[in-house]
Amino acid sequence: MISGDKYRPVLFDKTSKKLRRGSIDHSNYWNEQIRRCREGWKPNGGTFMPGPYYFYLNFSKIHAFDEKTGRKRMMPPSYRDQDHEYYTEIHNAKEGGYGIIVGKARRKGFSFMNANILLAEWSLYPDSENGIGAQMEHYVQDFRKKMMMSYYALPTEMRSQTLHNNELILQSGYKEKEEGQWVEKGMKSMIHFRVMDKPDAFRGTTMTYWVLEEAGEFKKLKKAYYANEECFREGSLQFGVPIIGGTSNQISNESEDFMEMYYNPEEYNLRKIFISAAKVYHGFFHYKTGVSDIEGATKHIEHRAAEKKKARDKALYYAFRQEMPLKEEHMFLQVGTTPFDLDKINIQTTNILTNKKLNIVRKANLHWQKNSKEKYILGSKIDVEYSSDGKFEILHENLESFKNVHVSAVDPYHVDDSLENSISDKESDGCMCVYRRFINMDIPGELPVAMYTDRPYSKEEFYENCLKLAVYYQCQILVEYNDDGFLKYFIKHNMTRYLKERPRSADSPYSQVSNKYGIHMKSYQKSLLVELVDEYIKKHYEDIYFMRLLEEMAVFGKRNTDRVMAFGLALIHDMDTTRHIVNKEEEEDSVKDFYPHFKRKNDGTIVSVNNNNNNNFQKRSKNPTFDYNFD
Numbered sequence: 001m002i003s004g005d006k007y008r009p010v011l012f013d014k015t016s017k018k019l020r021r022g023s024i025d026h027s028n029y030w031n032e033q034i035r036r037c038r039e040g041w042k043p044n045g046g047t048f049m050p051g052p053y054y055f056y057l058n059f060s061k062i063h064a065f066d067e068k069t070g071r072k073r074m075m076p077p078s079y080r081d082q083d084h085e086y087y088t089e090i091h092n093a094k095e096g097g098y099g100i101i102v103g104k105a106r107r108k109g110f111s112f113m114n115a116n117i118l119l120a121e122w123s124l125y126p127d128s129e130n131g132i133g134a135q136m137e138h139y140v141q142d143f144r145k146k147m148m149m150s151y152y153a154l155p156t157e158m159r160s161q162t163l164h165n166n167e168l169i170l171q172s173g174y175k176e177k178e179e180g181q182w183v184e185k186g187m188k189s190m191i192h193f194r195v196m197d198k199p200d201a202f203r204g205t206t207m208t209y210w211v212l213e214e215a216g217e218f219k220k221l222k223k224a225y226y227a228n229e230e231c232f233r234e235g236s237l238q239f240g241v242p243i244i245g246g247t248s249n250q251i252s253n254e255s256e257d258f259m260e261m262y263y264n265p266e267e268y269n270l271r272k273i274f275i276s277a278a279k280v281y282h283g284f285f286h287y288k289t290g291v292s293d294i295e296g297a298t299k300h301i302e303h304r305a306a307e308k309k310k311a312r313d314k315a316l317y318y319a320f321r322q323e324m325p326l327k328e329e330h331m332f333l334q335v336g337t338t339p340f341d342l343d344k345i346n347i348q349t350t351n352i353l354t355n356k357k358l359n360i361v362r363k364a365n366l367h368w369q370k371n372s373k374e375k376y377i378l379g380s381k382i383d384v385e386y387s388s389d390g391k392f393e394i395l396h397e398n399l400e401s402f403k404n405v406h407v408s409a410v411d412p413y414h415v416d417d418s419l420e421n422s423i424s425d426k427e428s429d430g431c432m433c434v435y436r437r438f439i440n441m442d443i444p445g446e447l448p449v450a451m452y453t454d455r456p457y458s459k460e461e462f463y464e465n466c467l468k469l470a471v472y473y474q475c476q477i478l479v480e481y482n483d484d485g486f487l488k489y490f491i492k493h494n495m496t497r498y499l500k501e502r503p504r505s506a507d508s509p510y511s512q513v514s515n516k517y518g519i520h521m522k523s524y525q526k527s528l529l530v531e532l533v534d535e536y537i538k539k540h541y542e543d544i545y546f547m548r549l550l551e552e553m554a555v556f557g558k559r560n561t562d563r564v565m566a567f568g569l570a571l572i573h574d575m576d577t578t579r580h581i582v583n584k585e586e587e588e589d590s591v592k593d594f595y596p597h598f599k600r601k602n603d604g605t606i607v608s609v610n611n612n613n614n615n616n617f618q619k620r621s622k623n624p625t626f627d628y629n630f631d
Contacts, residue, residue, distance in 0.1 A: 004079030004290035006043040010058035011076055030157045033058075038124055040091070053087035055120040061153035062112040063146070074153050079290035082279040083113060089273055090117060090241060097269075099232075099242035101215075101262050103331050104275035106247050106323055114211045114243060115147035121208050122172060122189045123160050129206050131192040131231075133224070134213040140193050141167065143213050147191070160187050168193055200227035207231045207240045215244045216251030216258045225261070225268060238269065248331040249323040256548060259332055263353070274331075277301055277324040298326055314342045329353040334554030340534055342554060344541040349550050351542070361545050363390030366468040378464070378493060382472040391465065395545050396436065396449040398473045403582045406449070406475035407500070408434040409569030410466055411562050412483035413455055429455045432466045433566035434473050435574055439581055447543035448567055449473075463489040467498065476500040478573040481518035503576035519572065529568035530556075536571060 005012060010033065019026040037055040042048040049057075061074040077083070086102075093100050104110060118130045132147075134140045144167070151159065163173035163184060170193075173186030194201040199220055202210065210232055215221055225242070232240025246258050265272045278284070281297035301324050308317045318335045325331045329350045334342065352358045367383045368376035384397070399405055413430040434450040452469055456462050463486055470477050478500040479486050490499050499517045507513065508524035519525060537544075537553065544550055552561035 001289050001291065002043065002045045003288055005288075006046055007049055007054075007079045007084075007290075008057045008076070009043070033157075034124060037120060047084070049084060050087050050091035051124075052090065052117050052120045053084060055124075055158075056083075056087070056113065056116045059154055059158050060112075060116045060119070060150045062109065063149060074149060077109070077112070078287065080280050080285075081291050082108065082275060084290075086110070086113060086273070086275070087117075089271070090243070093241045093271065097238040099238075099244065099268070099270045100273055101244040101246075101258075101265055101268075101270045102273045102275065103246055103248065103251075103262055103325075103328060104273075105277035105279075105325055106249055108275055108280065110245060110247075110275075111143055111213065112146050112150065114213075114245070115143060116150055117243075118191050118209055118211065119147055119150055119154075122170065122187075122191050123154070123158055125208075126187045126189060128189040128208050129192070130190070130209045130211075131194060131202050131205060131207050132211045132213060133194045133196045133201060135196055135217045135219065136214075137195045139213045140195055143211075144170075144193050160189070163188065196224055199224040202228040202231050205231050210240060210242045212242070212244045214247060214250050216246030218257060219252075221257035221261065222268075223257075242270070244270070246331075248325045249319075251331055259547070262328075263359075274325075274328050276326055278326060301326060318342060318346060334551055336555035337558060338554050338556045339530060340537050340553050340556060341541070344537055345550050345553050348541050348544055349547070352545065352547060352550075358545065361393050361395050361547075362386050363388060364392045364394050365390045366392055366465070366472055368468070379467075379471065379495060382468055384472070391452060391454055392469065393451045393453075393546060394449070395447075396444060399439075399443070401583060402439065403474070404437075404577075405439060405445075405581050406434055406436055406473040407478070407570055407573040407577055408432060408470060408473065408475045409478040409500075409566050409573050410480070410483075410486065411565035411569060412480055412486055413462075413562070414483075428560040429453050429562045430462050430466075431562040431566040432469055432477070433563070433570045434469060434475060435567070435570040437574055437577075437581060444543075446540060448546060448549065448570065451546055451549065451563060451566070453548070453563060459485055460489065467493075467495055470498040476573075478503065478569050479518045480569070481515050481520050483518075487517055500573055500577075503572055505576045506572050519569065525572070529565070529572060532571040532575065533564060533568045 010016065016026075016029055019029055036051065037059075038051045040048055040051045041054050057077060057079060060077065062077050063072055064075050064077065065072050066075060089100055102110070114132075118132065121128050121130055132140060132143050134143070147170075160172035161174045162170065163175070163186065164171040170191045171188060172190075173184055173188040175182045176185050177183070190205075192202065192205055192207075196212075196218065201224075210228065212218070212221075212224070218224060221244070225244070232238060232242060244258075244261065246262075251258060261268055261270065262272055276294070276298075278294045278297035278301060279292050281292065281301070284293040284297035284300060285291075286293070305317065305320055305324075308320050311317065315335055315337055318333050321330045322333050322335055332349065332353055333346050334349055336342075338345075364384050364386045367385060368378060369380040369383060371377055384394070386394075410432045411430065413428045431451065431453040433448050436445050436447060436449045438445040450469060450473065452465055454462060454465065456465075466477060466486075467490070476498055481502075487499065490496055496517070501517055502513070502515055503519055506519060506525055506528055508522065513520050521529075533553070533556075546563070549563045549567060552564045555561065556564050
């Protein structure tokens with residue numbers, strides 16, 4: 001194993017300083033250095049290093065900690081195995097015609113490395129275009145600042161003249177007067193800096209490298225990726241490399257796209273890279289060879305995690321795990337203050353992330369059937385179309401052979417969010433949750449089976465989509481009573497059979513409310529909702545397959561958690577309902593197979609409510625049924 005300094009020959013070779021500028025030897029020396037920066041180089045006894053990595057180690061400077069002075073200053077980067085591996089991945093992506101998506105621990109120096117990948121391309125190739133984009137402006141400007149710090153530290157032989165240098169573009173070149181006219185000349189390479197407030201912010205550019213900084217905070221990452229895909233493609237040929245990077249502690253709960261793209265990279269022509277916290281972990285890193293002691297670092301991090309797990313506040317433990325990830329799934333752990341069991345929430349999150357058999361929620365669009373004129377018939381039978389851009393999330397389809405098996409609830413939204421008494425600056429979405437009740441031991445039950453979360457431009461679109469879901473699952477909807485438009489829509493279209501009447505069991509003592517449909521969410525009802533959700537997580541957390549629902553459970557009470565509210569309302573709906581699940585085929589059979597129906601009285605005794613003098617039968621295939629409706 002050679003010394004890491006062997007990969008940085010320019011820093012330790014005094015030849016360049018002895019050469020006279022303008023001489024043939026000087027020209028030959030720098031032509032060789034430029035060749036290495038383009039083609040790569042391999043030191044004796046070492047491993048091939050791609051050209052951009054040679055450029056980074058030998059000519060760039062980064063803002064790093066100087067152990068001698070105890071301060072940070074601009075200095076040449078050290079050789080590190082992590083960096084060598086990363087630049088090799090970028091090189092292979094360029095050669096192989098694909099992009100990369102990176103999940104990493106914090107403070108790994110990737111902004112400076114990515115900045116120098118763009119800077120090397122800008123310095124070495126004429127007419128090249130590259131770009132850096134981020135969800136928020138301060139990420140873009142911080143990236144630009146780091147790149148310009150490295151640029152101004154380059155030797156003059158490597159530093160191109162700048163034609164334009166502002167917050168939107170860095171362009172190399174110069175102006176020269178020809179026949180009385182100023183003409184732009186030189187390399188004319190460009191680096192674009194864009195805030196991704198619009199998904200197609202790079203439309204019209206042609207990029208060799210496209211860096212998305214802190215992509216874990218993008219709210220519409222997939223849309224941004226597809227909107228700019230042609231910027232690094234030419235027909236069937238992908239010539240450019242998209243670099244989608246996310247730091248573990250900066251992956252927002254609002255960005256499900258990053259997680260989906262990270263775990264399904266082949267669908268986007270990407271290759272995923274995970275950079276563990278055990279890489280270049282100070283105290284377990286050999287500075288002379290640049291090699292990380294992965295085993296030793298892992299043991300030390302695990303020990304620190306075990307100590308934090310002893311604390312009463314579990315959020316501290318999970319925050320540490322997320323910030324110092326040793327496994328991919330650590331990056332996506334739920335961190336927050338919540339009244340619910342954070343351990344169980346994260347256990348199920350990890351289960352889904354590490355076992356593809358549990359990642360079974362599919363996206364779909366629901367359509368009414370059409371009439372002879374090809375127009376959709378509102379209230380007709382539903383056709384399900386599974387699609388990656390579907391608005392509905394479906395775990396289990398409807399059971400055609402059963403009645404009363406599903407209940408549902410809606411947490412609505414208001415056009416004017418000030419009406420919602422919101423606890424965060426984020427606009428809330430409307431959400432509908434469909435919950436399947438217990439049927440038997442052979443059919444999955446007591447779990448949420450479908451969710452619809454959206455904030456469409458038209459409230460009527462939201463109402464109609466909720467109706468679609470109710471029709472498909474043949475269930476009633478319990479809606480918060482503060483959305484008068486929701487109730488009016490169902491009344492207007494004669495669909496009140498899909499509305500749940502006020503759940504009397506959720507009325508507070510001495511309540512005087514008289515509404516027929518919906519539920520008033522006062523303090524009593526909110527406390528009931530929290531208790532039901534908490535009890536469900538404790539007993540049935542392994543039956544929650546909706547990742548966004550788990551994410552919201554981890555931050556409940558700190559921001560808008562529309563999915564949790566809809567799920568909690570569905571549990572209230574289930575608690576209140578007394579309708580029996582019926583097998584339709586058996587219901588149509590002769591009443592000769594009689595099974596008694598029982599009811600529990602106030603004193604706790606169970607009595608039969610069926611007799612041979614009336615036909616008030618409740619048939620079942622195997623077992624008698626019980627009605628827990630207390631009189």
